[in-house]
Amino acid sequence: MIEEEKPVKESDGLEDLWKDFSLAAECTKLDTNEDMSNEKDVDDENEMDDDCNHDIRIHEDLGHVCRICGMIVRKAETIIDYQWKKASRTRTNYYESRSKDADDIDTGAVKVSEDFIVSDIAIHPRHAKQMRPHQLEGFSFLVKNLVGDKPGGCILAHAPGSGKTFMLISFIQSFLAKYPSARPLVVLPKGILGTWKREFQRWQVEDIPLYDFYSVKADKRTEQLEVLKSWEARMSILFLGYKQFSRIICGDGDGNIAAACRDRLLMVPNLLILDEGHTPRNRETDVLASLKRVQTPRKVVLSGTLFQNHVSEVFNILDLVRPKFLKMESSRPIARRIMSQVAISGIRSLKGVHDSAFTESVEDTLLNDDNFTRKSHVIRSLRELTKDVLHYYKGDILDELPGLVDFSVFLKLSTKQKEIVHKIEAYEKFKRSAVGTALYIHPCLSEISEGDAADRATNLTDATVDSLIESIIIKDGVKAKFFFNILSLANSAGEKLLAFSQYILPMKFLERLLVKRLGWHVGKEIFMISGDTSADDREVAMDQFNNSADAKVLFGSIKACGEGISLVGASRVIILDVHLNPSVTRQAIGRAFRPGQQKKVFVYRLVAADSPEVKFHETAFKKEVIPKLWFEWSELCTTEDFKLNQVDIDDSEDELLEANAIRQDIKALYRR
Amino acid sequence: MRAWAWRRTAFLRNVPALLRMVLMQREASTYRQSAMVFLKVDMSWNVLISPSELSPKGLLLRKAVIVSLLEEIANRKASKDHGYYIAVSELKAISEGKVRELTGDVLFPVTFTCITQKPTKGEILVGSVDKILKHGVFLKSGPIESIFLSEKTLSDYKYIGGENPMFMNDHSKLEKDTAVRFKVMGFRWMEADRQFQILATLAGDYLGPL
Numbered sequence: 039m040i041e042e043e044k045p046v047k048e049s050d051g052l053e054d055l056w057k058d059f060s061l062a063a064e065c066t067k068l069d070t071n072e073d074m075s076n077e078k079d080v081d082d083e084n085e086m087d088d089d090c091n092h093d094i095r096i097h098e099d100l101g102h103v104c105r106i107c108g109m110i111v112r113k114a115e116t117i118i119d120y121q122w123k124k125a126s127r128t129r130t131n132y133y134e135s136r137s138k139d140a141d142d143i144d145t146g147a148v149k150v151s152e153d154f155i156v157s158d159i160a161i162h163p164r165h166a167k168q169m170r171p172h173q174l175e176g177f178s179f180l181v182k183n184l185v186g187d188k189p190g191g192c193i194l195a196h197a198p199g200s201g202k203t204f205m206l207i208s209f210i211q212s213f214l215a216k217y218p219s220a221r222p223l224v225v226l227p228k229g230i231l232g233t234w235k236r237e238f239q240r241w242q243v244e245d246i247p248l249y250d251f252y253s254v255k256a257d258k259r260t261e262q263l264e265v266l267k268s269w270e271a272r273m274s275i276l277f278l279g280y281k282q283f284s285r286i287i288c289g290d291g292d293g294n295i296a297a298a299c300r301d302r303l304l305m306v307p308n309l310l311i312l313d314e315g316h317t318p319r320n321r322e323t324d325v326l327a328s329l330k331r332v333q334t335p336r337k338v339v340l341s342g343t344l345f346q347n348h349v350s351e352v353f354n355i356l357d358l359v360r361p362k363f364l365k366m367e368s369s370r371p372i373a374r375r376i377m378s379q380v381a382i383s384g385i386r387s388l389k390g391v392h393d394s395a396f397t398e399s400v401e402d403t404l405l406n407d408d409n410f411t412r413k414s415h416v417i418r419s420l421r422e423l424t425k426d427v428l429h430y431y432k433g434d435i436l437d438e439l440p441g442l443v444d445f446s447v448f449l450k451l452s453t454k455q456k457e458i459v460h461k462i463e464a465y466e467k468f469k470r471s472a473v474g475t476a477l478y479i480h481p482c483l484s485e486i487s488e489g490d491a492a493d494r495a496t497n498l499t500d501a502t503v504d505s506l507i508e509s510i511i512i513k514d515g516v517k518a519k520f521f522f523n524i525l526s527l528a529n530s531a532g533e534k535l536l537a538f539s540q541y542i543l544p545m546k547f548l549e550r551l552l553v554k555r556l557g558w559h560v561g562k563e564i565f566m567i568s569g570d571t572s573a574d575d576r577e578v579a580m581d582q583f584n585n586s587a588d589a590k591v592l593f594g595s596i597k598a599c600g601e602g603i604s605l606v607g608a609s610r611v612i613i614l615d616v617h618l619n620p621s622v623t624r625q626a627i628g629r630a631f632r633p634g635q636q637k638k639v640f641v642y643r644l645v646a647a648d649s650p651e652v653k654f655h656e657t658a659f660k661k662e663v664i665p666k667l668w669f670e671w672s673e674l675c676t677t678e679d680f681k682l683n684q685v686d687i688d689d690s691e692d693e694l695l696e697a698n699a700i701r702q703d704i705k706a707l708y709r710r
Numbered sequence: 711m712r713a714w715a716w717r718r719t720a721f722l723r724n725v726p727a728l729l730r731m732v733l734m735q736r737e738a739s740t741y742r743q744s745a746m747v748f749l750k751v752d753m754s755w756n757v758l759i760s761p762s763e764l765s766p767k768g769l770l771l772r773k774a775v776i777v778s779l780l781e782e783i784a785n786r787k788a789s790k791d792h793g794y795y796i797a798v799s800e801l802k803a804i805s806e807g808k809v810r811e812l813t814g815d816v817l818f819p820v821t822f823t824c825i826t827q828k829p830t831k832g833e834i835l836v837g838s839v840d841k842i843l844k845h846g847v848f849l850k851s852g853p854i855e856s857i858f859l860s861e862k863t864l865s866d867y868k869y870i871g872g873e874n875p876m877f878m879n880d881h882s883k884l885e886k887d888t889a890v891r892f893k894v895m896g897f898r899w900m901e902a903d904r905q906f907q908i909l910a911t912l913a914g915d916y917l918g919p920l
Contacts, residue, residue, distance in 0.1 A: 052895065052896045052909060054862065055860045055862065055896070056896075058858070058861070059846075059858045059860070061845060062845040062846055062848070062858065063858075065843060065845070066841060066843065066848070094902055096901065693844075
């Protein structure tokens, strides 16, 4: 009579519904916690006495063990006695995600037309099969500029992730096949040297030695001179970091060895490749000055984010690849025409073409001019001015990804935060930014942030931050609260989270908060990548975060995570503060939104409403608009295409933002 | 058969626990189909009695064992294999006790019969609406407190937010405390909470709000 039926697991069809279950249960739980925390305000003393929120796991030999604090709550032999009510936990479903390089995607055979090749340099057949149309165009563009009677530099402004490295490697191989005496020099951020080397090993058709100072630990000039001699003696390629390069060229060493190194770096290369070529954009830096002294005219700048802060920076790079760019025969008439167009509106009456006046006028027109016709004329002239030396590719490879939703979330500050905001407005700009960033996370951080640099380093230890965390209320800090809620919801929906910040203190604070409140561990659920992280540790953290089922959140220093890191395991990105350079933020988002991503990516840029941060956000957004106008504008566009669109939370397409606990903190929501 | 089971479940929720036990015992002998809804499980359990409850009179000791057993059943609430424990229906045997060292407690092995309710895929149940979210509806049904109707399976219902949220279609609506007849689509056991989570659906004949 008694039947016992075992549960039948059907993975097909019900997975989505179980995920909905987890998400709805978590929303309910957050709302409940919200009500409870309001009641707790009355009894502060009771809050201090809260026990560990045990998360029980049953071990056959030990009994009931708390996963968080390790306490054996109930021994195995007493398992039959009373059961207390357990805290509820939701199970998350983990999906295997694999990192797939863009070059892995086989688009089938591409027929190489004779028209692509304007000279006798040809793409190797093995490479041609893998190349995309924009890479073929880029290759042809390189040949036109670098090979021929009058070679000159050029800029490849291809979007991040669109395969610039592969195209350059193919070009270098073809170039060396035709000119065996050529000595290419690749200058790049040191952190992505490994990436380039791996790509070279993969795509090379004949064995070409790759030299650099770092793998052989060449720290002294004598050792570096040996490397340079080897590079000069046979067909090979030299890799250098930007700082190392400028130190050798502009260093104070007057010895013969230093001079020999300097001379070789300036004279020997006949192909100079600058990866992340927006790095030498500031006129006042050694990097730009040293790169200009390299004698070869064949200079290639690679950059996915060419425009960084100002129009003048773009023209600094143009001067690098084409010396005296605005004074060239082909450029001068167009520049004069642009000046005649922009000069009409302004108070300024200018005669002749000066670089700074030119770039300032262009920038002012693109940003502030209400006359749409004049703006379109300036844009068209700018493109005509640069079309021979600048190849732009917006990057439709990202269109194949599941999608990107980019929000700016304006959060209401808590009462305590509002009180402190008034105090920091007296500070100068950078201090206000640093202290404000910490304050908007949580008010208890503002005191630490205001201290001296030496004191701050002391305060960043785990013990200090832990003692700070003991006594705080999370909801006093609106960004910390938002972060916690999004993390809970994303976790229950089976998604991983990336959090970026300019400063270490907010990330350290949130990290210790997770360790203390949720019982997670650094290296298992929590990962951190900052400027201090070594290359090996980065690889380990990256691999574990992407592939481990236990991984939940990765904190990244926004500048340290700009290049060479793939974090496609995450589909939720939080930008904790506003960076004045929008390209840096774009690079950070690109760590998750890149080939290999399996899910739709949601980005939350947190802005503290009614605070100086709003102005920073406005400034940064204006900088984003200029490259859009310059490279993507067409007659069909209207002014609406280049503005932030305010959206209602109900229309946001993001079910995480619709939870009441999150919704009530949001003052405004904008979508790009 | 399903309709009958529904009536019985609804009826039982309003009956005091002791009377419920009597009624089930009587009905079990009359309608053998009740096994489709409730399970009768033979179980053995170890009951621990502290020295203060020991007595030379046999009846007091037996009472202590029974009371302790009932308390533990109630606290344990459910298990993955048997489902939710509804009531102990028959006490079969109390074996010889073993004295524990150091504490002096006595461990009595007890065998008994227990009425349980375990969710089954495809089972028809009646529950009431506990909470309404945009993602779906949470239901309760007897001892099962974690039943979810996903908005995706409520294909013709529309969510209406506001102070009193509800799901509504042309003929009926789901709001808080509405009685709903539903079918079990899937379930899983949650060890930490010691309960089952159930996915429900209203697709089928005679399913929906009552």
